[in-house]
Amino acid sequence: MARAEFVYLFAPELYERLVWFGRLRWVAVIVLAVSSVLGPAVGVEDVWPALFIVAVFVAAYNLYFTIVLGRRSREGHPYERLRACAVRQMLLDLAALLVTVHFTGGLQSPVLVFFVFHMAIGTIMLPTRVMYLIAGGTSLAVAAVYVSEAEGLIGFHPLDPAFGMCGRMCHVNMVAFAVALVGIVYLTDSVTSRFKERNIELWEATEALRRRTAELQEILHQMEVVEERKSHYMRISAHQLRSPLATVRTSLQVLTEGYVDPGSERGRKLLAGAVERVDGLLEIVNDLLELAKMREGRARAPWTREVNVNQLLADLFDALEPYAEDRGVRLVPDFEGVAILDWGIPPDLVYAFENLMQNAIKYSHRGGEVTVRLRVADGTLTVRVEDHGIGIPEELVEDVLLEFVRAPNAKKHAPEGTGLGLAIAREAVEAHGGTLVLESREGEGTTAIVSLPLHRDPATENGAGSMGSEGDTSAGVTDA
Amino acid sequence: MAEERTILLVDDDDVFVEAVTAVLETRYRVRRAANGTQALQMIGEERPDLVILDVMMDHLSEGFDVARRLRNDPETADLPIIMLTGVDQVYNVRMEVDESWVPCDRYLEKPVAPGDLLRHVAEVLGS
Incomplete structure (x- = not known):
């Protein structure tokens, strides 16, 4: 009308x-x-x-x-x-x-x-x-x-x-x-x-x-979607906690009700197993807290600052060297250019890269090599963490980025692990306006690719840093 | 209690298996398998009197798959099966013992008290 x-x-x-x-x-x-x-x-x-x-x-x-x-x-x-x-x-x-x-x-x-x-x-x-x-x-x-x-x-x-x-x-x-x-x-x-x-x-x-x-109505619908995701996540989390708890309870009950003598070899084995499960539970709870912290938007914390990714990765190489040596894996850096993010949350980025490098080492075969390539182009930093290990079954390449998803071959190769590491890493990268993608072939190896913008997108509310002179610095870096 | 009936316990959680074995061994002979493939192989070699199956092992519904294969094979169709798992938490479905969906004689949720487990096993074996 x-x-x-x-x-x-x-x-x-x-x-x-x-x-x-x-x-x-x-x-x-x-x-x-x-x-x-x-x-x-x-x-x-x-x-x-x-x-x-x-x-x-x-x-x-x-x-x-x-x-x-x-x-x-x-x-x-x-x-x-x-x-x-x-x-x-x-x-x-x-x-x-x-x-x-x-x-x-x-x-x-x-x-x-x-x-x-x-x-x-x-x-x-x-x-x-x-x-x-x-x-x-x-x-x-x-x-x-x-x-x-x-x-x-x-x-x-x-x-x-x-x-x-x-x-x-x-x-x-x-x-x-x-x-x-x-x-x-x-x-x-x-x-x-x-x-x-x-x-x-x-x-x-x-x-x-x-x-x-x-x-x-649109907002309500979006909230419903988020809510559904949350409740699904809660359910999965509860199950992940419930299984080891059930094992701990059954083990202890078998001991307290006298089916097994706590002093016997089997008794000690059950107690040790219960301790092992409790440790696993603690690890899951810690990871869940980590994930929750990132989801709550730690990226908006006032203590974001400029981050030199080359330095950060170099420090990680030092930190992970003993672990790599222990598993018989060689760490190879391949950095071209200098990547300085004009804002970032150092602990979260450390967590993300550490997790990806740790995975690459963990799922490599003894005598294998893990290469970390750093490139800078068009205002974007790309880090590729490449291994030639067990790889990921094709149907799970995307899913392993979700909480609690672990491929069967990964569980067999390294039983320990909460299944939360990649989810947290992805959360951290995305909080910086970047993406985390996996490329993998089962039996041939995996490459984790992190892309991060060097400059904060003013459209996102993340970060407290200002767009300023840093912009020019990295333009020079691109050509380096 | 020398009933000498054999139970095959299929679960990938070694601590849980150890605990349940201790309980079952008070009355029965217990054999163990850590996954579905191993379980089917062991059943082929020596038929047990009862199978206790976990659901989520290497694959999400591995226990269900094993149960269905046992039920569809005329050799093992009458082999009693108890599902012992916490899987309903994930699917958010209250799964009844329904031949078409969960082919088993009894569906128990972890954790189960040792006494209850023995009672269920005795009931299934007695029938």
Whole structure:
């Protein structure tokens, strides 16, 4: 609906009004028909056929509009169609009235009053602009009939033959009539315009509310998705904690209920097993806390700062060397360029890279090699951690990034592990606006690829650092 | 208690297996398998009187797969099966003992008290 134009009745109400006016019109038809039949009795013999024809005419178009409106339900009609329908009905009504006025005494006709009715109702239902046009047109049409009657161009049919043409007095009547039509439009409009404005405001408010509701529904849906993810995660976590707990409980119960003597070899084995499971539980709980911390947005912490990734990786090489040596794996650095993130959370980045390097070492074969390649291009840092170890089954390459997902070959190769490391690493990388992707072939090895933007995206709320001179430094780094 | 009936215990958690074995050994002979493949092989070699199966081992529904294979094989269709697992926590489904979904004689959730376990085993074996 065009907002600025008309808003007093909306489509459903306009429809109801039109139906109601349709019923009124049947009353008019009956009155006209009865008058025409009674005409000869009351002495207006010459006009009754004309009135009867008008009655039939009005009945015909009223029937037509009744059918048109009945074709659809109250809600089914577009506003524009209803308005066009209302204008047409009014023009036909006015034409019928004009003919009736002519045959009932012109300006002496009592029917003239009904023009005023139409103006008032039309002003409520239709745009005021349209109604001024109609009021003016109607005045001119009635004036034309009056002049034609006065000039003898068409007949003059007074209700009482005793009346003649009313002479000069009727000029005044004509002017009063025209003023009345335009005046009633003006008065009605001045009374209803306030309501029309209110209606516009109401309509705008309704629209705004509808938009807002849609937005809220969208947000609600997103929250449901998050909530679902959360509850799924909770369920998985609970299961991961529940299994070792069940084992611990059963082991202890077997001992306390005397099935096994705690001092026996089997008893000691069960106790050691319980301790082992409790350690595993602690590890899971710690990792879950780590993950929760990152999810809570540690990236927004005020202590973010510039991070030299080359330095960070070099430190990790030193830290992981003993572990690699222990597993018979060689660590090979391959750095090209210098990568300085203009903001970052050092402990989280350390966690991510340490985890990826640790995995690469853990799942390598003895005598294998782990290469860490660092490249800088187009404002993006890429770190590839490559191993030639056991690899990941194709169907699990994406899933192992999820919480608690461990491939069977990984479990066999290295039973220890919570299945949370990669999830945390990914969380950390993503908190820095980056991505973590795995490429792998079972039996051939895995490459973990971390891509990180060197500069903070101002669109993300992460980080407290400013975009500034660091930007220029790294532009030089790109070419290095 | 020399009933000398044999139970095959299939679970990948070695500590849990150790504890349950201790309980079952008070009345039965116990053999152990750490995964489904091993279990099927052992059943082929020597048919036990009862199989106690975990669900999540190397694969998510490994225990169910083993149970279905046993039920579909005429040789082992009547072999009693007890599911002993915490798997319903993951699926959030209250799994009833339904032949079409979980083909087993009894479905027990971990942890199960030793006394309860023995009672369930005795009931399944007695029937």
